[in-house]
Amino acid sequence: MGSTGSIGKQALDVAKLRGIEIFALTANSGVDAIEKQIREHKPRLAALADCKKAAELKIRVADTGTRVLSGEDGVCECAGSGADTVLNSIVGMAGLRPTLAAIDAGSEIALANKEALVAGGELVTGAARRKGVRILPVDSEHSAVFQSLQGCSAAAEIKRIILTASGGPFFGMKKEELSKVTLADALKHPNWSMGAKISVDSATMMNKGLELIEAVRLFDVPPSQVDILIHRQSVVHSLVEYSDNSVIAQLGVPDMRIPIQYALTYPHRYPSPVRQLKLEEWGKLTFESPDYDTFPCINICRAAIEKGGLFPAAVNSANEAANELFRQGKIGFSDIPMIVGEEAERAPNTDAFTLEDILLLDRLIRSRIKNKVVR
Ligand code: NAD
Numbered sequence: 001m002g003s004t005g006s007i008g009k010q011a012l013d014v015a016k017l018r019g020i021e022i023f024a025l026t027a028n029s030g031v032d033a034i035e036k037q038i039r040e041h042k043p044r045l046a047a048l049a050d051c052k053k054a055a056e057l058k059i060r061v062a063d064t065g066t067r068v069l070s071g072e073d074g075v076c077e078c079a080g081s082g083a084d085t086v087l088n089s090i091v092g093m094a095g096l097r098p099t100l101a102a103i104d105a106g107s108e109i110a111l112a113n114k115e116a117l118v119a120g121g122e123l124v125t126g127a128a129r130r131k132g133v134r135i136l137p138v139d140s141e142h143s144a145v146f147q148s149l150q151g152c153s154a155a156a157e158i159k160r161i162i163l164t165a166s167g168g169p170f171f172g173m174k175k176e177e178l179s180k181v182t183l184a185d186a187l188k189h190p191n192w193s194m195g196a197k198i199s200v201d202s203a204t205m206m207n208k209g210l211e212l213i214e215a216v217r218l219f220d221v222p223p224s225q226v227d228i229l230i231h232r233q234s235v236v237h238s239l240v241e242y243s244d245n246s247v248i249a250q251l252g253v254p255d256m257r258i259p260i261q262y263a264l265t266y267p268h269r270y271p272s273p274v275r276q277l278k279l280e281e282w283g284k285l286t287f288e289s290p291d292y293d294t295f296p297c298i299n300i301c302r303a304a305i306e307k308g309g310l311f312p313a314a315v316n317s318a319n320e321a322a323n324e325l326f327r328q329g330k331i332g333f334s335d336i337p338m339i340v341g342e343e344a345e346r347a348p349n350t351d352a353f354t355l356e357d358i359l360l361l362d363r364l365i366r367s368r369i370k371n372k373v374v375r
């Protein structure tokens with residue numbers, strides 16, 4: 001899912017290398033990109049969320065054996081088609097229904113789409129638990145934690161999960177400087193080449209806030225047990241501190257094909273095209289605390305997951321809306337944390353919620369934010 005994106009393309013590289021058969025491919029609207037992928041990987045099914053584009057794709061690939069589905073329902077049908085593993089690299093909450101469809105079909109989930117887990121919370125983890133379906137992290141930090149947890153025999157032995165953060169392109173800047181940065185500046189990530197939305201999230205550090213919530217959900221630890229550490233080189237991908245103060249980390253050159261492959265081949269490891277890590281070439285690795293005052297999104301997310309219920313979903317929706325408005329040039333960079341912070345206070349206070357509650361809240365928050373900006 002999301003095969004035409006940054007993670008999707010790398011996942012197809014890994015699949016090709018490992019001889020993994022592709023059953024279905026889905027994307028939003030990129031007809032050219034998905035047509036090329038269909039011709040190369042010959043999936044049984046494909047879907048585009050954009051119905052018009054799906055109709056175009058259907059004509060274009062009529063000579064292949066691939067059946068083309070359309071709209072969100074088509075994407076969900078692909079997700080729920082019962083593949084052994086569904087790798088979800090859709091960006092944003094749009095990945096939530098497909099994730100639930102894949103779990104419902106009993107497929108193992110390789111999850112890059114953190115927003116679905118942040119917003120869906122117990123809806124997703126509970127469904128996976130009931131179905132006996134594993135959610136394997138693709139996000140590099142969570143893959144590192146997952147790898148560092150192999151061999152851990154009891155949850156009580158985990159003292160702390162430490163997520164590393166590169167700090168993004170604006171590391172070291174202060175609030176006044178941040179008010180002047182542009183979209184082009186925000187898209188220049190120091191270590192990773194990623195989609196536009198997550199690149200902006202890395203610049204605001206919202207990405208690390210979402211990852212904090214993702215860690216709480218994936219590893220079932222309280223938020224107080226998840227810490228953030230700035231590590232500019234993105235070589236130490238994250239760490240687990242145990243009760244005896246022993247710390248286990250996973251290292252590697254920054255390349256998503258390692259966590260993607262591990263999620264697809266777990267518990268086994270295979271050769272990969274990723275460059276060897278030679279620490280002598282890096283020489284120095286640095287670690288420091290985040291500047292929570294200049295980058296308030298991490299603590300907004302921490303407060304949201306501490307409150308629980310619909311608060312994480314509200315924060316995620318507000319961020320998706322603000323992030324998009326910034327990319328459209330309609331608001332400034334510093335407006336993003338302000339908007340997300342405002343919406344974080346307004347979520348309905350409830351523990352029990354359904355998928356419909358999340359989708360309704362999402363629509364409400366998006367329209368409220370857009371109306372405010374247009375005026
Ligand atoms: P991207 O923008 O490059 O790709 C997104 C994919 O999702 C595309 O294939 C697009 O067609 C599809 N898509 C978008 N909207 C859709 C919709 N409404 N319905 C169905 N499909 C839709 O993004 P990316 O950088 O590959 O990131 C994907 C996800 O992986 C995000 O959740 C991101 O946070 C996470 N992630 C990415 C990286 C990275 O290195 N790129 C690392 C860790 C986690």
Ligand code: MG
Binds near residue numbers: 139140141211
């Ligand atoms: Mg990450």
